[in-house]
Amino acid sequence: MELRLLVTFEKVADVLSFTRAAADLGYAQSSVTGQIRSLETSLGVDLFERLGSRIRLTEAGERLLPYARRMTELAEEARAAVASAGDPEGTIAVGTMESLTSYRLPPLLEYFHHRYPKVRLTLRPTLGDATRQALRQGTYDVGFLMEPDTEHEGLETEVLAPEPLVLVAGPGHPLSGRTGLTSADLAAAHLVGTEPGCPYRDLFEAELREWAPPFMEFGTIEATKRGVTSGLGVALLPRVAVAEELASGTLVALDWEAPFTLFTQLAWRRGKRLPAHVRLFVEQARRLVSEQSRPA
Incomplete structure (x- = not known):
């Protein structure tokens, strides 16, 4: 099996x-289709079911996928090991x-920009469920989470720090x-929020x-803070x-304590060989985020 065919198979499966x-790999769609057919021919099985405009993995494809991941990750690890004499990239x-x-x-981000300029960080803005799914699929290499739970199916998790929350209002708010204060x-x-x-x-x-207090959705943190500052509610x-x-x-800060605790975490797919x-x-x-979160 050619490595490039496995790389293409893994991407299509993801x-x-x-x-x-094809867009992610920089190929023409016909090239991707041809590579998958070549891999299926060499293995003597169908790897995908074609369902009109949709596709899904066959049982054979499901069995092949973890091996394809391991082989492509091992190839990346070998490539990195050969190049390890230079700066990380x-x-x-x-x-x-x-x-x-x-x-x-x-x-x-500043540390990597100045210390390791050959490492290119691509930040993908997503929330918890989407981040976890992308990690399991291999779309993301690592992902930051802010969750009350610290164990996630199919993922390895590094808890970096608890993330304190605070209920805020404008200075003139009646509750200030x-x-x-209780939840009642x-x-x-x-309420104003993201x-x-x-x-x-x-x-x-x-x-x-x-x-069921009324809720006004602002989307971003900065917009939420502006709404609260303007007296539109608490957040x-x-x-x-x-x-x-x-x-x-x-x-x-209002005198109300959240009855839940969130933890800032870094996660990656379980079993993944990290380059x-x-x-x-x-x-x-682990070092910088943990240090930053410690009380002064």
Whole structure:
């Protein structure tokens, strides 16, 4: 079996589309189709079922996929080992979310930019479920998660730090001077937040579902902060995302403690052989993100 055919097979299996696989690999669609047919001919089995405009793996394709992954990863590891005398190099596809990209990752990104210029980081903005799926499929090399659970099916996970959350409001908000707030006290408050799928938004909404306070969706953290500053409501956000506003007094922390804890994590597919430059990224993420999250 030729390695290039296995690489193409793995990509088609990941995205379940000849057209998208061709675009990702830089081939014509006819080349991808021809390579898959060549691989099927050499093995004497069909690897995909053609269902009109859709495809899916056959049982033989399902059995081949883990071997294809191991062989392509081993080839990448061998290539990296041969080139290890020089500076680390390669591309790392990183799944992440806005709050981590903007407020946790800058020291890590700056470190790699200056220290390892031959390592190219490609940041893919996705939320938890989408990030986990992309990791299992091999679309991402590593992914940052902010979740209450620290074990995920099919993934290896490195817990970097707990992620403190804070309920914030504008200085003039009626709840800003009250102490010992309970979830029931928020029933009359207007909630402001990011998009669905954001872990702290979803958990916050679930906690207050009994009282169903009105919710205004702003999408991004920056827009959410502006809405709260303008007096439109209260928002639950990572403390790191509002540290400057709390220090300046444009936002105030309300005396309410979230009944759940989130952890910032780095994950990759279980059993995946991480190339040297990806292992280096994991090591530095562990060091820099953990150090940054420690209280001063």
